[in-house]
Amino acid sequence: MAVASVLVSPQIQDQLGDEGLAEVTRHLWPADCQSCGKPLGSQRPSLVVDNLEVFATASLHHQRCRTPQWNQGHITGTNQPTLSFRVGGLMLPIQNDPRPMLVVNPGLESVILNRQDDQRWKVQHNSYFTKAGLVPPGRSFVVDHPIDGAVARLTTDSIAVTLQVAPFPTYECALEEHFRQEAARLKGVLLGVTHLVDPWTDPHTFTRDLDTALRSGEMLLGWVPLHGTHTPAPRTGPPGTHYVLRWTPHCGIVGPVLAQTPKTLVQRKARNWAKSMISPDEGTLMSWEPIDPKVPEAGWITMSTLSAKFFALLPHAEGWYLVQALTRGGGRDLTTDNEAKAWAGQVLQIKSGITGLEWRPGPQQPGVSTLYATP
Numbered sequence: 067m068a069v070a071s072v073l074v075s076p077q078i079q080d081q082l083g084d085e086g087l088a089e090v091t092r093h094l095w096p097a098d099c100q101s102c103g104k105p106l107g108s109q110r111p112s113l114v115v116d117n118l119e120v121f122a123t124a125s126l127h128h129q130r131c132r133t134p135q136w137n138q139g140h141i142t143g144t145n146q147p148t149l150s151f152r153v154g155g156l157m158l159p160i161q162n163d164p165r166p167m168l169v170v171n172p173g174l175e176s177v178i179l180n181r182q183d184d185q186r187w188k189v190q191h192n193s194y195f196t197k198a199g200l201v202p203p204g205r206s207f208v209v210d211h212p213i214d215g216a217v218a219r220l221t222t223d224s225i226a227v228t229l230q231v232a233p234f235p236t237y238e239c240a241l242e243e244h245f246r247q248e249a250a251r252l253k254g255v256l257l258g259v260t261h262l263v264d265p266w267t268d269p270h271t272f273t274r275d276l277d278t279a280l281r282s283g284e285m286l287l288g289w290v291p292l293h294g295t296h297t298p299a300p301r302t303g304p305p306g307t308h309y310v311l312r313w314t315p316h317c318g319i320v321g322p323v324l325a326q327t328p329k330t331l332v333q334r335k336a337r338n339w340a341k342s343m344i345s346p347d348e349g350t351l352m353s354w355e356p357i358d359p360k361v362p363e364a365g366w367i368t369m370s371t372l373s374a375k376f377f378a379l380l381p382h383a384e385g386w387y388l389v390q391a392l393t394r395g396g397g398r399d400l401t402t403d404n405e406a407k408a409w410a411g412q413v414l415q416i417k418s419g420i421t422g423l424e425w426r427p428g429p430q431q432p433g434v435s436t437l438y439a440t441p
């Protein structure tokens with residue numbers, strides 16, 4: 067069962083509150099100490115929260131290894147060799163038609179916390195699961211519809227699922243013959259990821275906790291195709307990459323977003339920021355020039371002297387985007403979004419082999435239109 071109680075500091079109590087603490091302990095399991103890596107045993111573990119502003123992590127430790135602590139704003143290591151994960155398999159009944167399912171608890175002793183708009187802390191899954199195509203149960207989950215970001219391999223006595231996004235984790239589990247036959251027949255396996263289940267517990271508790279996680283939606287699901295049985299959709303660039311298309315009547319700029327500022331900056335600072343975000347391998351940068359001299363609000367462009375890549379600095383309401391522009395500009399005489407999309411489609415395909423992006427309109431300014439796409 068999830069950790070019964072933890073030692074907390076007054077600051078943890080103050081920051082998380084009773085509700086936040088309950089949320090955290092519901093998702094943590096007392097397996098190994100995240101300081102020394104040895105089993106936590108039966109003593110009450112210390113809770114340590116590292117608040118990194120964008121998100122926080124909560125982890126369990128021996129009392130003798132760490133005292134309960136709320137750490138503000140500095141990282142103590144994100145790559146945790148001490149973290150345990152557990153994988154289990156079962157046949158999940160779906161409308162009288164059971165599917166082989168691999169259930170993964172990706173981190174027993176440590177979870178990521180995110181502060182919601184209402185200031186409540188919620189446990190969140192690592193973003194590489196959603197980048198791989200996993201979704202919560204509900205309308206967006208389609209049974210038997212293969213995701214592009216993971217692949218499954220069957221051996222004689224096990225199944226292994228590998229995510230196709232960094233850090234490319236693999237989850238493997240020994241198989242019963244029936245499970246294996248069904249995965250082979252259906253050419254895939256259902257992958258379920260949640261911190262609410264211990265897949266190594268007894269079968270009754272396992273299915274009960276899994277049922278709770280499925281009903282509450284605190285789980286991510288995806289149908290993972292067996293290796294070689296599924297051709298991913300048209301290549302739309304690395305998952306999670308955002309693309310920007312900005313056009314004026316005289317010029318278009320399109321490409322992947324490399325970085326964005328968290329706040330508005332004056333132009334000079336924005337340029338310094340952009341320079342710091344571009345790899346020194348690109349060599350020196352030429353001087354920044356307006357993308358469209360007739361429409362200064364459109365942004366700025368430069369070229370690297372070594373790789374001859376174009377970088378565009380685009381102002382928007384909340385800050386700046388640094389975009390790797392695939393051309394110096396182009397698409398002269400654009401008059402509608404559809405013309406701009408057609409031009410961008412050609413550039414993307416020719417310059418980087420990317421097809422199938424769906425553009426959605428962003429903010430409009432006089433003379434400047436911006437569209438966004440995420441594969």
Ligand SMILES: [Zn+2]
Nearest residue numbers: 099102128131
């Ligand atoms: Zn320890």
